[in-house]
Amino acid sequence: MRVVVAGGAGFLGAHLCQALLQRGDEVVVVDNFITGSKRNVESLADRPGFSFEFGDVIDGVSIDGAVDAVMNLASPASPADFAVIPIQILQVGSAGTKNLLDLALAKNARFFQASTSEVYGDPEEHPQSETYWGHVNPIGPRSVYDEAKRFGEALTMAYHRTHGLDVRMVRIFNTYGPYMRPDDGRVVSNFINQALLGKPLTVYGDGSQTRSFCYATDEVAGFLAVLDSDYVGPINVGNPTEFTVLELARMVLDITGSRSEIAFVELPADDPTQRCPDITLARRLGWQPRVPLRRGIEQTAAWFQAQLDGGE
Ligand code: NAD
Numbered sequence: 001m002r003v004v005v006a007g008g009a010g011f012l013g014a015h016l017c018q019a020l021l022q023r024g025d026e027v028v029v030v031d032n033f034i035t036g037s038k039r040n041v042e043s044l045a046d047r048p049g050f051s052f053e054f055g056d057v058i059d060g061v062s063i064d065g066a067v068d069a070v071m072n073l074a075s076p077a078s079p080a081d082f083a084v085i086p087i088q089i090l091q092v093g094s095a096g097t098k099n100l101l102d103l104a105l106a107k108n109a110r111f112f113q114a115s116t117s118e119v120y121g122d123p124e125e126h127p128q129s130e131t132y133w134g135h136v137n138p139i140g141p142r143s144v145y146d147e148a149k150r151f152g153e154a155l156t157m158a159y160h161r162t163h164g165l166d167v168r169m170v171r172i173f174n175t176y177g178p179y180m181r182p183d184d185g186r187v188v189s190n191f192i193n194q195a196l197l198g199k200p201l202t203v204y205g206d207g208s209q210t211r212s213f214c215y216a217t218d219e220v221a222g223f224l225a226v227l228d229s230d231y232v233g234p235i236n237v238g239n240p241t242e243f244t245v246l247e248l249a250r251m252v253l254d255i256t257g258s259r260s261e262i263a264f265v266e267l268p269a270d271d272p273t274q275r276c277p278d279i280t281l282a283r284r285l286g287w288q289p290r291v292p293l294r295r296g297i298e299q300t301a302a303w304f305q306a307q308l309d310g311g312e
């Protein structure tokens with residue numbers, strides 16, 4: 001297949017491009033580096049079948065030649081970005097998604113939408129299954145991301161119903177691993193870098209809120225299982241083993257051997273109290289996560305340590 005990956009220079013994009021190239025697909029990345037990294041794509045530049053086009057998908061997307069699939073990962077994803085670039089997040093989730101849907105339509109290609117567990121907001125159903133409609137504050141600080149992603153799902157379904165476009169949708173739950181930005185602001189990259197640098201680990205609130213963390217290679221294997229399936233979705237892709245944020249902080253300290261303290265700081269507004277995917281549907285496609293949190297954190301900490309040492 002020839003696959004366009006919008007947002008391919010980001011954390012998950014980098015893992016996805018590697019997995020697609022590994023199985024023999026051609027990859028065309030479109031990215032504007034707003035939260036991605038040139039380094040993530042530079043390391044792929046020599047791989048046969050890989051090409052990169054700098055561009056902002058909000059302004060339109062033009063790709064020469066045949067395309068079999070368009071995968072839309074383009075969107076800032078860290079809550080730390082929601083207050084800093086809120087308009088860009090709304091634009092990429094709306095205009096950006098529309099431009100990529102139009103590209104898929106013009107090329108007669110399959111469209112893959114990277115949606116999010118954030119469509120469930122601060123969920124009142126636990127664990128969250130795909131039939132749950134969510135509990136989102138439409139004007140809160142997270143709304144720029146949550147509502148953009150909900151709009152993206154609605155638009156994807158409208159193209160499917162109106163134009164018969166072949167679509168797939170995944171709802172991604174918290175994912176971590178190498179290629180995250182150290183200053184990304186998300187919890188795993190924050191805790192590991194704080195621990196490695198001997199700084200206090202910033203636990204927001206009392207740390208009793210839960211998340212279910214999926215290792216990046218597992219997550220991307222889930223994307224490919226959905227892409228290759230006949231199932232439109234949306235389909236949850238995440239690791240259903242739930243941890244409190246405080247448990248995560250203690251695990252990071254244990255793995256890194258850091259003597260950093262834990263600092264309890266103010267909980268951001270609308271921070272979801274609990275989050276855990278029901279992955280019954282994804283399991284039916286033969287997919288399930290394989291990397292336990294402890295092993296994934298060990299691998300991620302080793303990668304961040306190598307970055308700090310000036311390594312790869
Ligand atoms: P990321 O910020 O590392 O990657 C996003 C990429 O999209 C970056 O390379 C960025 O430069 C690019 N991008 C953003 N706006 C763009 C635009 N207008 N034009 C072109 N490129 C643009 O984030 P990530 O964690 O890799 O997330 C990838 C996708 O997965 C996002 O759509 C995100 O919403 C979704 N997601 C991720 C998680 C997670 O835990 N990582 C959870 C839920 C959903």
Ligand code: UDP
Pocket residue numbers: 078079080174185186187188190191202203204205209211245267268271272
């Ligand atoms: N969090 C934290 N310390 C940090 C960053 C995040 O305690 O330095 C908490 C945050 O309040 C949330 C959880 O960790 O409850 C996951 O946050 P993240 O930003 O990774 O993703 P979210 O699930 O909120 O989108």
